[in-house]
Amino acid sequence: MDRLTSMRVFAKAVELGSFAAAGIDLNMSPQLVGKNILILEEELGVRLLNRTTRRQSLTDIGSTFYERVKIILAEVALADSLVAETRSEPRGRLRISAPATFGISALVPKLPIYLERHPQVQIDLTLSNRNVDIVDDGYDIAFRVGNLADSALIARVLAPYRLVLCAAPAYLERHGDIGHPRDLTRHECLGFSHTALRTHWLFEGPEGRIEVPISGRLMIDSGEGLLAAALGGMGILMQPVELVEAALRRGQLKKILPDFAVPTRPLHVLYPQDRLMTPKLRTFLDFALEAFG
Incomplete structure (x- = not known):
């Protein structure tokens, strides 16, 4: 006994x-x-x-x-x-934080798949380019683009975030085609306020890595805002594939410098290490790896 x-x-x-x-x-x-x-x-x-x-x-x-x-x-x-x-069956509210552009262009279109699989889960999604404090702000999961700072959070690696350099045909007609990344110093570049993309852009080419300082009269803290500006012919855009691919297909935007690769940015999904691995958390992590891994 x-x-x-x-x-x-x-x-x-x-x-x-x-x-x-x-x-x-x-x-x-x-x-x-x-x-x-x-x-x-x-x-x-x-x-x-x-x-x-x-x-x-x-x-x-x-x-x-x-x-x-x-x-x-x-x-x-x-x-x-x-x-x-x-x-048990996943149930309850799942609080998620994600960068605005990634959330709107990549995450939200795929959420119906997860919600259809798990009808008893409700998702409370915050889209913000601010890095929230997952523990203090009460989030279960957060997506992060870019290099991670040291923390006590558990990080799962997702597929790198791919960026595209493009501009509206009308802009290129007015200002001329671009043959080399250094030509960008003479152009209106649309800056993204929250990252290093507001000051310089990186490329990989036959001569190795090239870092180009960029400038322009318009800087916005929203990828969607920058897309609207690029469609209006206001300058050159460097933003994620998911955000611009529809405009590229329709011919509203044109890829620039196809022979120079734009370095990818790391993408992770994070959660607190002391968080109980409930069914809703476990199944969403599996879904994130399936959808973006």
Whole structure:
């Protein structure tokens, strides 16, 4: 007989007042109840119950032991319930933070897939280019583009974030085609306020990595705003593939410098390391890796 079973039997006998009542509740004979308690007493080397033919009562050490046993059994029950929770159907509200452009162009179009699979989950999505404090702000998951700062968060690597350099045909007609990244220094470049893309752009070419300082009269903190500006012929745009691919297909934008690769940016999904791996969290992480891994 294991110690935990004997402790459960002992606690039930104390609560119900007799071996017979405990046996009925636990679906075992009174003799087996008594055997469990006797083995427990022998292992501990103390008497826990004073027993007569008519009544039973706790000894002093038995009373102290019973109080500790109640705590232990409650903790075991809690642990069992947590394990059961991780195996159950995903349900409840999932709070997610994502950069605005990635969220609008890549994440939101794919969310119906996850929600259809898990109809009892509700998603509360915040789209912001500000790096939220996941723990203090109460988020379950956050997507991050760019290099990560050291933190206690767990990071899962997703496929790199691909950027495209492009401009409206009308802009190129007015200002001329661009043959080399350094030609960008003479052009209106649309700057993205929240990253290094506001001051310089990087390229990979036959001569290696090229870093070009950029400038322009318009800087916006929104990829969608920059796209609208580029479609209006206001300058040259460097933004994610997902944001510009429809405009490229329609001919509203034209790729620039196809022989020079734009370096990708890291993309991660993060969550707190002390967060319980609930079904909703586990299934969304699996979905993120499936959709963007």
